[in-house]
Amino acid sequence: MTLVVRDSVTMLGRQLRHMRRDLSTSLILLAVPIIFLLLFVYVLGGTLGDGLDDGDGGRAAYVDYVVPGILLITVASAVQGTAIGVAMDMTEGIVARFRTMAIARSSVLTGHVLGSLLMILFQLTVVLAVALLIGFRPNATAIEWLAAGGLLTATAFALIWLAVGMGLAAKTVAGASNMPMPLTLLPLFGSGFVPTESMPTALRLFAEHQPFTPIMETLRGLLMGTGVGVSGWVAGGWCTAITLAGYAWAKRNYDRDRTR
Amino acid sequence: MIRGGGTLRRMTNDSSVPAIEVTGLRRSYGGQVVLDGIGLRVPEGTVFSLLGPNGAGKTTMVQILSTLIRADGGVARICGHDVRREPDRVRAAIGVTGQFSAVDSYLTGEENLLLMGRLHHLGRAAARRRAADLLKRFDLVEAAGKGAAAYSGGMRRRLDLAMGLMGDPRVVFLDEPTTGLDPRSRRDMWDIVRGLVGRGVTIFLTTQYLEEADQLADRVALLHHGRIVAEGTPAELKQRVPGGTLDDVFLALTEVEA
Ligand SMILES: Nc1ncnc2c1ncn2[C@@H]1O[C@H](COP(=O)(O)OP(=O)(O)O)[C@@H](O)[C@H]1O
Ligand SMILES: [Mg+2]
Numbered sequence: 001m002t003l004v005v006r007d008s009v010t011m012l013g014r015q016l017r018h019m020r021r022d023l024s025t026s027l028i029l030l031a032v033p034i035i036f037l038l039l040f041v042y043v044l045g046g047t048l049g050d051g052l053d054d055g056d057g058g059r060a061a062y063v064d065y066v067v068p069g070i071l072l073i074t075v076a077s078a079v080q081g082t083a084i085g086v087a088m089d090m091t092e093g094i095v096a097r098f099r100t101m102a103i104a105r106s107s108v109l110t111g112h113v114l115g116s117l118l119m120i121l122f123q124l125t126v127v128l129a130v131a132l133l134i135g136f137r138p139n140a141t142a143i144e145w146l147a148a149g150g151l152l153t154a155t156a157f158a159l160i161w162l163a164v165g166m167g168l169a170a171k172t173v174a175g176a177s178n179m180p181m182p183l184t185l186l187p188l189f190g191s192g193f194v195p196t197e198s199m200p201t202a203l204r205l206f207a208e209h210q211p212f213t214p215i216m217e218t219l220r221g222l223l224m225g226t227g228v229g230v231s232g233w234v235a236g237g238w239c240t241a242i243t244l245a246g247y248a249w250a251k252r253n254y255d256r257d258r259t260r
Numbered sequence: 261m262i263r264g265g266g267t268l269r270r271m272t273n274d275s276s277v278p279a280i281e282v283t284g285l286r287r288s289y290g291g292q293v294v295l296d297g298i299g300l301r302v303p304e305g306t307v308f309s310l311l312g313p314n315g316a317g318k319t320t321m322v323q324i325l326s327t328l329i330r331a332d333g334g335v336a337r338i339c340g341h342d343v344r345r346e347p348d349r350v351r352a353a354i355g356v357t358g359q360f361s362a363v364d365s366y367l368t369g370e371e372n373l374l375l376m377g378r379l380h381h382l383g384r385a386a387a388r389r390r391a392a393d394l395l396k397r398f399d400l401v402e403a404a405g406k407g408a409a410a411y412s413g414g415m416r417r418r419l420d421l422a423m424g425l426m427g428d429p430r431v432v433f434l435d436e437p438t439t440g441l442d443p444r445s446r447r448d449m450w451d452i453v454r455g456l457v458g459r460g461v462t463i464f465l466t467t468q469y470l471e472e473a474d475q476l477a478d479r480v481a482l483l484h485h486g487r488i489v490a491e492g493t494p495a496e497l498k499q500r501v502p503g504g505t506l507d508d509v510f511l512a513l514t515e516v517e518a
Contacts, residue, residue, distance in 0.1 A: 003381075010378045018366045021407075093362030097423070100326045102351040103379050 004104040011111025018085065019119055029081050030123050032184060033074040034130055040066050040193060041134060048194060063135045067128075068219035069192025072212050074127045075120055075156045076183035079163035082116040086167025087176030109254060112167075113160050120156045138223040148222040154239040155215055159183065161246030168253035186212050211238035277340045279304045279431050279462035280325065285334035287320055294320050296486030297334070302479075304430070307453070307463040309477035311470065311510070316483045318466035319359050322435045325464065326356045338431055355424030359435040359466075361416050362423070365409035369400050369419050372408055376426035387426070394422040398452060414445030421452065432456060434465045438472060450475055470507055482513055489513045 019026060040048070041063050049062030089095045089108065098108055128136075140148065163180050170176035187193065189206060190213035196204050207213060214234035221228040280302040287295040294317040302308040312318050323329045325336055327347040335342065341349040356362075363372050370391055377387025395404050398418040403411060408419060417437060424432060434453070438446040453476055456463060467473055473480045474494045481491040490497055490513050497509045 006381065007379060010375070013378075014364070014367075014375060017371070021366045092365065093358055093360045094364050096328060096358060097356065097362035098379070099328055100351055100354065100356040101376075101379055101427070102348045 004107065007104040007107035008110040008114070011107045012114045013111075015085070015111045015115025016118070019081075019115060025081055025084065026078075026119060026123070029077045030074070030126060032077040033070050033123075033127050036073055037066070037070045037127070037131060038134070040070075051194070051198070053195065060135055060137075063131065064137060064224055065220070066193060067131050067136050067138075067223065068216040069187040069190075070127060070131065071124060071152060071219065072155065072187045072192065072216060073184055074123055075152070075159055076180065076186065078120045078123050078156075079116065079159045079183065080177055080180045081119070082112060082160050082163040083167040083170070083176040083180050084173060085116075086112055086164050087170050087173045090168060091173060109164055109250060112164060113157075116160045116163075117153070117156055120160070121153065124152055124156075139225045140223050141225070144222040144225065148219055151215065151218055151222070151235060151239070154236070154243075158239045158242035158246060161243050161250055163246075165246050165249035165253060168250055186210065187216065190216060192216050211242065214238060277304075278302055278337075279306075279339060280308070280464060281335075281337045282325070283335050285321075285324065285336055286332045287317075287324060287329075288332055293486050295324075295331070298483075298486075298488060300481060300488070300491075302462060302464060304462050305457070305460050306478040307457055307465060307476050309473040309480045310464070310466045310483055311468070311473045311480055312466070312483035313468060317486060318483060319435055321483070322356070322358070322433050322464070322466060326354055326433050327351055352427075353429060354431045354433060355427060355429035356433045357417075357421045357424045357435065357437060358433075359439070361420055363408045363411075363416060363419050365407065368405050368407055369411070369415075370395065370404040372419060372423055373426055376423045380427040382426075390426060390428075394425060397455065398422050399448070414441050414448065417441060417445070417449065418452070421449075425456075429461065431462045431464065434463060436466055436468065439468065446472075470510055482510065484513060 041059060045059040045062035045066070049058040049060065049065070050056050052061055052065055054061065086109075089112075095108060099105070159180075162183075166179040167176045170179060189203065190196070190210050191207065192212065196207040196213065199207055214231040215238065217231040218228050218235040220226065221231070278301050280300060282298055282300040285295055285298040286293070298321065300308070310318050310321060320329070324331045325338065325343060327343050327350050330344060335344075337343070338350045339353045341353065343350050364375065367375065373391035373394060374387055377391060380387075382390065395401050398421065400415065400418060400422065403415055408416065411419060421434070421437065437453070438449050441449065450472070453463060453465070463476075465473075465476060477494065479492065480494055480497060481488045482497075483489075490500070490509060492500075500509060
């Protein structure tokens with residue numbers, strides 16, 4: 001094993017331990033998408049479902065429609081934990097100690113990224129299980145499931161790097177916890193909860209061109225077997241772009257002399 | 261014979277490669293000059309104390325020597341390695357206990373030490389052995405399984421220091437190791453530092469307390485307005501000023517410019 005891999009594994013172990021000790025934060029962040037799911041399906045789903053393209057599908061049709069948006073809320077909510085964890089590391093002296101040790105510098109952030117990724121995949125599984133329980137009926141093939149999983153992983157990876165950048169840029173832990181908050185609402189201003197055609201023009205333009213919409217459209221196409229079209233490429237492009245931007249931002253913040 | 265060879269090597273080391281060697285070190289924050297041409301030489305196996313009031317630049321000095329920040333000018337070497345050009349060589353040789361706690365509060369005391377062991381790439385058994393030894397020496401055996409968040413100030417300091425020793429460093433930096441501790445914890449810390457000296461470690465210690473420097477240090481340097489205004493053994497410094505205590509030296513030298 002090279003030094004980088006070895007130190008990264010050590011830091012991942014440290015993160016997993018942190019998450020186990022601080023389960024309440026993860027549980028609160030996991031509650032957000034589940035509450036959205038129950039709220040939208042049971043309170044609003046009957047009416048919203050009737051308003052979907054195919055007429056009077058009601059609640060059953062709406063569950064199928066809303067799950068991709070809920071999955072993105074799951075990711076967006078979870079990366080708040082990433083930003084908080086990174087900011088806490090920076091405010092506590094421990095990272096300064098790591099910097100005085102002969103270890104791979106990047107391993108601290110790698111530990112956060114991999115730890116968050118594992119946590120998010122776990123949370124997505126829980127949310128999907130709840131969705132199935134309340135009537136979500138996907139008809140994806142094994143290949144489509146695999147593709148959906150890949151896209152969710154890529155989305156999580158992108159938003160995690162963005163959140164790492166936020167955690168490093170924030171001056172306080174509270175600030176770091178607020179910065180990713182808008183991401184949680186972003187699926188609402190896209191095709192996550194209602195089709196964009198029903199929105200007023202200005203909002204519709206935003207909704208159709210913001211990054212979460214092609215991701216949700218692709219997930220919907222994969223899970224419900226309705227085809228993906230061009231949105232698959234756009235979704236992949238957004239994930240790549242956000243990952244690169246988040247990574248560059250995080251790296252710049254991490255490398256700068258924090259005392260100047 | 262072998263032992264003689266070791267001693268010989270050590271002696272040549274002492275004369276040629278000091279544990280810490282600093283020349284012309286400068287650092288400013290914005291327009292404020294904090295270190296204004298510092299020069300120091302600390303032979304291996306000795307305790308050096310940088311003494312100065314709050315804001316004198318002690319932490320800045322430790323941060324430069326421990327590769328955390330860069331100097332604006334001058335040269336600093338640890339065991340012969342330039343802190344700027346060979347930071348990883350320096351890092352491999354040092355252990356740092358900063359002024360502010362650098363323990364992982366989510367982990368227990370023992371887990372903190374084992375984390376350091378893994379990052380120093382010690383084998384599992386060696387890490388466990390060293391952690392157990394340090395926990396015993398620093399009176400943390402009972403607290404070993406408790407989360408560090410629940411530690412008292414003194415326990416946290418001791419754990420912090422123990423973490424800095426997991427890699428078996430040749431040079432140890434202690435930035436105000438007893439500030440904020442009660443008298444009893446302070447004395448415990450002093451005993452620990454004396455114990456380290458017995459093992460041949462070089463110690464660079466900053467403090468605001470004259471008594472602490474007097475108790476622990478072979479040589480003391482007084483940092484004032486970015487410069488070393490006096491340097492010598494505690495006894496030498498005391499001789500330089502009527503009154504004959506380090507307090508008198510301190511007052512005499514800091515009042516001249518004030
Ligand atoms: N990150 C920083 N930004 C601006 N000024 C700083 C910073 N760190 C230290 N200083 C200033 O440098 C001076 C020396 O600080 P420091 O090295 O912490 O002193 P000491 O450790 O002796 O109390 C102080 O006047 C302090 O305000
Ligand atoms: Mg200080």
